[in-house]
Amino acid sequence: MMTPQERRRVLLQDIDIVIDGGANSGQYAKWIRECGFHGTIISFEPASETFALLSDVARRDDDWHCRQEALGPEDGYVALNLTRTSLGSSVFRRTSLHFHMWPDDVNAGTEQVFARSLRSLWEELGCEGSRVFLKLDVEGAELSVLKGAGPVLDRIALLELELPLVAIHHEAPTLTEMLNFLTERGFSPVALEQNHSGDETTGQMLLVDGIFRSSTSDGVTQST
Template sequence: MATLFRKVLAALPRLGVQVLDLGPGAAVISRRGGYTARKAEAGAWLVGRERTSTSAERPHAPAGTWGLPQATASSLCARHVAGLLANYQVDCVFDVGANKGQYGTQLWRAGYRGRIVSFEPVPEALERLREIAERDEDWQVHPCGLGREESVASIHLGWKTMNSLLEPSAYGRQRYQRFADTGTTTQVRIRRLEDVMDEALDGLAAPRPFLKMDTQGYDLEVFAGAGDRIGEFVGMQSEVAALRLYEGSPRMAEALAAYEDAGFGITGMYPVTREETTGRVVEFDCVMARAARAVPVPGATGARDGSATGDQRPPVGP
């Protein structure tokens, strides 16, 4: 017998709502140009405006064509990361390119209760990030960027979540109207990941850190700045580019080769953005782990429920 949940899903298309059934208790629903809702867990829905682009950014393309698949990929990626953090008993997530704390908040909603160490150099985003992080005593915020070398650099502002230390590529300029303004910048401090790890991991008896990078073309520079200490990370997540949006950023094959050479293996690849007209993926969220560092769970084959640390602090978020 069909459950009420399934009956509702079956009725929604007649109301002009797109439905993608993800299995028991989970679905992605959206109305073009409206809102997208993702059921993250029992009793919890994630709702947000479906991403569309202006005609100047994606000419001659029907708005929202890939909105539902992208929302689904985002939901599946979040679930995958949550399971990996639990299976590998991660107790500290390095959130590089934290923006306003969206990733850390997502981790909390998914059940993670370990330490979060966020890095964000843009003043406006940093202010909001600090407000969010204040709700958790074990969420550190560092007002800087990370890179290959200690330095002071100019970062572009006004590109919203796409602010970068790099110039936009010719492809990036064609794709995103926001890249037309390249004159608004500010000076920010760049540190090396290797140099901040002792402070970030202080107090953890046997740290099992995870590295998340979303730095708009600069991930491989962040990775290089870890030096030999990259070997301490049990897993990582990086935004890799199939089509380069920034000058000087590595192509996907180059980035993946560097990560694999350092001992990480791919556990998941999730499209972040696509070209509306061609369907080509622009960027992927690539999730990786060191298989040798996985923690065996007797009698279990899937992700364990709950946090890596057993901490029961209340969840945080906007």
């Protein structure tokens, strides 16, 4: 059986740039380096304290660049609901299930953060002529980021998204909404991987990481 590490090693071998949305303190970026990715990583983390941790980790890697911004549907300031561990920080309010499953991740106030759309960032990030892998772990805001990408979404070779099987954020899109959007935009599933132990009292799986491949583009971005 192929492990997540082995799968990333295969999928990332032809990728030039990984856009790491919702980087937290750099866990995913460090992991794909361990999986053998040697290309450019661009990490986005809007929360001030968490960004300081991320920057400290990334400074030893010349091809890992960090931006203190959120990815969103458009450019502008948004209120980020912070949690103590920062892993649950989100623009959405958490449901009672989230509080039940992560009782130690208590609310820690809000922070006004600047968000950018991928549409407005694309040329700035230097993605033209490159194969791009977009990873999003943005606590319920994945679909809004994808919609905000507009036409540049068609230039992304691979997507990795955190997908909810149940509601853990108020007003966040459902799994069905996200899958329908991805299908409409020409992305087909590569793999679904469980990323949390789930609710052991009910057997309910909460979240999966979904990997999707563009079926409408060769994934090499060109300037317009």
